[in-house]
Amino acid sequence: MSQRWIGVAFAAAGLLALGAGMLWQQAGNEATASRSTNADGATLFALALPDVAGKDQPMAQWKGKVLVVNFWATWCEPCREEMPRFMKLQEQYGGKGLQFVGIAIDQADKVQQFTTNMHLNYPSLIGGYGGIELSRSFGNALGALPFTLVVDRAGRIVQTKLGPMKDEQLQPIIDQLLLTSSN
Amino acid sequence: MDSNAISTGSTPKPRVEAGRLRRIAFASLAVATLAGAPAAALEPKLLPNERAFAFSARGVDDRTVEARFVIADGYYLYRDRLKFTIEPGALGEASLPPGKPKEDQFFGKVETYRNQLIVKLPLDAAAPGRAVTVNAESQGCADLGVCYPPQTQKVTLTLPAAGGRPGMPVEAAPVKKSWLK
Numbered sequence: 001m002s003q004r005w006i007g008v009a010f011a012a013a014g015l016l017a018l019g020a021g022m023l024w025q026q027a028g029n030e031a032t033a034s035r036s037t038n039a040d041g042a043t044l045f046a047l048a049l050p051d052v053a054g055k056d057q058p059m060a061q062w063k064g065k066v067l068v069v070n071f072w073a074t075w076c077e078p079c080r081e082e083m084p085r086f087m088k089l090q091e092q093y094g095g096k097g098l099q100f101v102g103i104a105i106d107q108a109d110k111v112q113q114f115t116t117n118m119h120l121n122y123p124s125l126i127g128g129y130g131g132i133e134l135s136r137s138f139g140n141a142l143g144a145l146p147f148t149l150v151v152d153r154a155g156r157i158v159q160t161k162l163g164p165m166k167d168e169q170l171q172p173i174i175d176q177l178l179l180t181s182s183n
Numbered sequence: 184m185d186s187n188a189i190s191t192g193s194t195p196k197p198r199v200e201a202g203r204l205r206r207i208a209f210a211s212l213a214v215a216t217l218a219g220a221p222a223a224a225l226e227p228k229l230l231p232n233e234r235a236f237a238f239s240a241r242g243v244d245d246r247t248v249e250a251r252f253v254i255a256d257g258y259y260l261y262r263d264r265l266k267f268t269i270e271p272g273a274l275g276e277a278s279l280p281p282g283k284p285k286e287d288q289f290f291g292k293v294e295t296y297r298n299q300l301i302v303k304l305p306l307d308a309a310a311p312g313r314a315v316t317v318n319a320e321s322q323g324c325a326d327l328g329v330c331y332p333p334q335t336q337k338v339t340l341t342l343p344a345a346g347g348r349p350g351m352p353v354e355a356a357p358v359k360k361s362w363l364k
Binding site (some may be wrong): 014043073074075076077078079080105114129143144145146162163164 | 229230231262264287288289322324325327328329330331333334
């Protein structure tokens with residue numbers, strides 16, 4: 001009698017485990033599916049956007065570097081406020097393989113005027129208003145600015161951030177990623 | 184939801200209603216994902232553009248539309264980035280109330296609105312009983328440190344007849360695109 005109960009209990013436990021496993025797998029598939037709707041590093045490096053002079057700049061030229069891609073605009077004050085800090089980091093770590101690239105949700109003439117005035121020491125490409133949709137594909141659901149991606153040397157997007165990126169947040173990631181080789 | 188999802192203040196509805204165990208499994212997976220994957224930093228709670236700056240309008244008389252923005256707490260609109268148009272027809276000069284002055288290092292002196300903005304928009308010519316669409320272009324930011332791209336919100340309303348009573352406010356249609364997709 002008790003043995004039979006143990007058997008039933010084992011069978012039930014087995015079924016539960018199987019069920020849980022299937023649910024787990026299903027949940028996993030769903031998570032994978034929802035993630036794949038977001039663009040990844042490969043999408044990023046397949047892009048080419050015009051610079052302020054109108055010349056197309058393929059993102060692939062920065063592959064292998066620790067890349068910080070910053071969506072911004074001249075009409076976005078919090079964006080403008082964080083750029084001098086990005087310039088400092090670019091100056092400090094550029095030689096070690098760090099590269100900032102801006103994507104401006106803006107017109108080329110305004111970007112040119114602004115970046116010349118502030119002596120921006122990294123390139124800013126022109127995304128136009130369509131750049132907002134591009135940023136959405138990388139997870140910027142609200143389409144607000146600033147929005148920043150951190151990409152490792154292997155081309156994986158390791159961090160996305162909506163809103164200003166503070167030094168204490170960015171610096172440790174950069175330090176860590178710069179130590180890692182491209183595979 | 185993946186770890187990049189930004190909280191917008193609304194509760195996402197599960198796509199499939201499938202019992203508790205499933206949700207537990209999902210939650211465990213989410214925790215595992217957060218622990219193991221390169222997760223996005225905690226994002227501030229922010230409203231979608233059209234809810235941060237909710238636009239509505241009503242016909243006051245046969246040649247006047249009243250436009251209104253209800254601006255959520257902690258958000259502001261730029262005065263000089265507001266633009267109103269009407270179809271069919273044309274608007275005369277609208278007098279925007281003075282905003283709160285703000286010094287901008289790039290644009291110089293700018294003015295911003297908070298809480299609520301009400302503007303009377305005079306039509307070029309009377310159009311009693313006519314259905315019109317009012318387009319409001321605006322651009323604003325949140326104190327949390329983000330700015331939204333310019334957006335255009337539309338309201339279709341019927342102007343009162345000559346000497347008729349003012350119409351009821353009409354809210355701009357919500358943007359169809361959901362962040363959940």
